Amino acid sequence: MRRSNIADDCLGEKCQNRTRVLILGGMQAETLELLEWSRLCQHLATFAATKLGSIAARHLVIPPSRDRSEVLIAQTKEVYDLETRLLGGLSLEGVQDITGALQRAERQGVLSAEELFSIATTLAGARNLRRSLDNADDCPTLQALVSELRTYPELEQEIYRCIDRGGMVLDRASEKLGNIRLSIDRVRDQIFTSLQGIMQRRSSAIQENVITQRGDRYVLSVKSPQKDQVPGVVHDASSSGMTVFVEPNSIVPHNNKLRQLIRQETAQIEIILHKLSSLVTAVVEDLLRLLAIVTEIDLSIARARYAYWLGANPPRFIQAGSSQHPITLRQLRHPLLVWQQSHEEGRAVVPVDVLIAPEISAVVITGPNTGGKTATLKTFGLAALMAKAGLFIPAREPVELPWFDLVLADIGDEQSLQQNLSTFSGHIRRIGRILEAMTLESLVLLDEVGAGTDPTEGSAIATALLEHLAEHTSLTIATTHFGELKTLKYQNPRFENASVEFDDVALAPTYRLLWGIPGRSNALSIALRLGLPENILDAAQKHVGYGSAEINAVIADLEAQRRRQTSNADAAADLIAQTDKLYQEINHKAIQLRSQYQDLRSTQENEVIAAIAQAKKEIARVIRKLQQGDQSAQAAQHAERRMEQIARLHLPSQQSKAKIQEPEETKNSPKVGDRIRILKLDKIAQVLTAPNSSGDISVRLGQMKMTVSLKDVELI
DSSP: OHHHHHHHHHHHHHHHHHHHHHHHHHHHHHHHHHTTHHHHHHHHHTTOSSHHHHHHHHTOOOOSSHHHHHHHHHHHHHHHHHHHHSTTOSOOTTOOOOHHHHHHHHTTOOOOHHHHHHHHHHHHHHHHHHHHHHTSSSOHHHHHHHTTOOOOHHHHHHHHHHBOTTSOBOGGGOHHHHHHHHHHHHHHHHHHHHHHHHHHHTGGGEEEEEEEEETTEEEEEEEGGGGGGSOEEEEEEOTTSSEEEEEEGGGHHHHHHHHHHHHHHHHHHHHHHHHHHHHHHHTHHHHHHHHHHHHHHHHHHHHHHHHHHHTOBOEEEEOTTOSSOOEEEEEEOOHHHHHHHHHSOOOOOOOEEEEEOTTOOEEEEEOOTTSSHHHHHHHHHHHHHHHHTTOOBSSEEEEEEEOOSEEEEEOSOOOBTTTTBOHHHHHHHHHHHHHHHOOTTEEEEESSTTOSSOHHHHHHHHHHHHHHHHHHSSEEEEEOOOGGGGGGGGTOTTEEEEEEEEETTTTEEEEEEEESOOOOOOHHHHHHHTTOOHHHHHHHHHHHOTTHHHHHHHHHHHHHHHHHHHHHHHHHHHHHHHHHHHHHHHHHHHHHHHHHHHHHHHHHHHHHHHHHHHHHHHHHHHHHHHHHSOOSHHHHHHHHHHHHHHHHHHOGGGSOOOOOOOOOOOTTOOOTTOEEEETTTTEEEEEOSOOOTTSEEEEEETTEEEEEEGGGEEEO
16 A cells, blocks of 8 residues: 555656646747747858758757856857957868768668768868867867867778769779779770761661660661661650661660670679768767767857857856846847848847846836837847857847746737637736746746736736745846836835836837836826827826826936936946047057157167267277377377367267157058958958057958958058
C-alpha cells in the first residue's frame, strides 16, 4: 500500500513538471509572437554571411542560462572589433550548407560529386577562418571556439584531386578511369570519322550534315525516301515523317563498344565516389561539429553587423534589485521601428529613456491612447530578449539591465468567438498562465491590465495583481488607464510611475516617456478644443469629481518642470560636448607645439655646437698668428677685433633669435564627412574622424569602420 502511494506521488510530481514545461514553452512562444521576435530574427538573417547562418538567425534560440548569454555577447564584441580592424572583416568564403550530405554520409550513403566538392570548399573556408582568428589579437572567446575545429586538409586535397569545381570526376581520380576515357575518345573519333565519310558519299540522301544522337547511339538524319541509300537501324523519325534517324550498319559495333565503355566509366566513377564518401563517413561527427562551430561564428558576424547598422551597444547584466546598479537604457529605440524607418520610409523613431531604480520591481505607465505605452512595453521586452540572445541593444552607453530567466507578456486583445471568450476573459486566462510560469527572475509585461470589465472591479483586480507580481517577480511593467493605480507608488516603495507625454496644443502624443510622473487625463481638454459645448463639459467635470482638475493641473506643472529640466540637461550636455571637443583640439595643438619645440631646440643645439667648434678653430688660428708673428699692440688690437667678429658670428647670445614658424596646415587634409579614395583598395570611403597625431584617420567603407594612414588616401 505504501509503495502505491509513493508511486502515485512520483507520478503526480512528473505530471506537474510536465505540465509546467508545457506552460513554460507555450508562454515563451506566445510572448515571442506578441513581441514580434520572428521579424527581428528575419532582419538579423540578412546580415549573415552564409546560408547556414541565415537559417540559424531566422530560428534564433534564446539561451536558457546567463553564462551562455555572456559568452554570446563576448563573441559579438570580438567580431564587432575584428570587423573594424581586419580588411574585409571575417571571411566565410567557401562555407556551404552541407548538412544534408553529412546526414546521408552518416547513414553510409554515397555522395554526389557536387556534394563532395561542397564539403571540400567548406573545409577550406573553415581552415581559413581558423587561421584568421588564430592570428588576430584580443579575441579569446572566438579562438577558444575554433580551437575545436578539425578541418582535415588531406580529405580536402583528395576531393580536389578527384573532382573539379563543376562537379566532374577528373581523369586523374584513378588510372583505370583515365584509360577508359582514352578508349572512349578513340572510339568516338572512329564513329565521327565513319559518319562523316558516309555523309560525303551519300550527301544526296542526307537531310542535314549533322551528327546527332538518339539515346546513347550516334545517328544521321536521312531523308525518308532515300533511307535505303544508308543501310542501318532506324531509331526515330521527325514529326513530319520526312526525316528518319539512321544508325548506319558500319558503326553499330562502334556504338556498342562506346556504350560498353560508358558503362565502365559510370561504374568506375561510382567506385571513386563511394571511396570518397567513405572517407567523409569516417569523420562525419567532426564535420558536423565543424558545421555547428562555423554556424555559431556566422551568427556572431550577423549580430555584430546588425549592431553596427542599428547603432547599438553591448549590454551588461546587473543583479536584479542590486542597491548599486539601476536599470539604465538611455535613448532606447525599438529595433523594428528603426528598420521600418530605414527600409519602409516609416516615421522617425522617438527614443525613450528607461531608468529604473534598484528598489523598484513594478512600473505603472499611464497616459493617452496611441501615446506609445504599448510600444514602450514591446521595446523593453525586445531589449531583454536581445541581451539574452547576445545581441547589442539600440541604446546609448552604458546599457545595463538584469538577466531575466523568462520574459512573459500579455499584450493586445485575446478574443475567441469559438471559445466564447471576451477580451477580459482572454486577458485573465493569459495572466493565469503567466502566474503559473513566472519565477523570481522573470520579467512580466502587462498591457491595459484589468481592462475589459467594470472599471471598479477591474481596478481592484489590477491593484491586487500588481502587488502580487511586485513581490514575486524581478520586474513588472504594466500600462493602464485606471487612476487608482497611479497612487500605488505612494503606498508601496516597490512601485514607480511613468507616463507618455501629451501635447495640449497639438492635441497629440509626443511618444516621450516621463518617469516619476503619472499620466493625466486629457479627455475633457481634448473635447473642449474639439468643440464640445462648455456646459456639457462642466457637467462632465462634476461627474468626474472634485479635485480632478486640480490633480491634472499639478501633473501638468510637473510635466512642465520636467521639460525645463530636460532642456537644461540637454543644453548642459551640448556644452560639455563642445568643451570636450575644444579640449581635444587644444590638447592636439599642444602636442604639435611641443613636438615642434623639441625639433627646433634640437636644431638650435646642433647649430650652437657647430658654432662653438668653428669659433674654437678661428680663435686657435688667431692665437697661432700672435705667437708666430708680430706681438705689438697693433697686432693685439687686430686680434681683439677678430675675436669680436667671431663672437658676433658664432655665439647664440649675439645672434638674432630664431623665429619659430608654425607649420602650415595641409590644405588638402581630409575633414570629417569628406569622401576619400583608399589607394591600396581602390575603394571610396567616408571620413569619420580628423587626422590624429600619427596621421591616421577613421573611415567608413560600406558597413565597416577602419583606420588608414593619410599617405594611403587621396581626397575626392
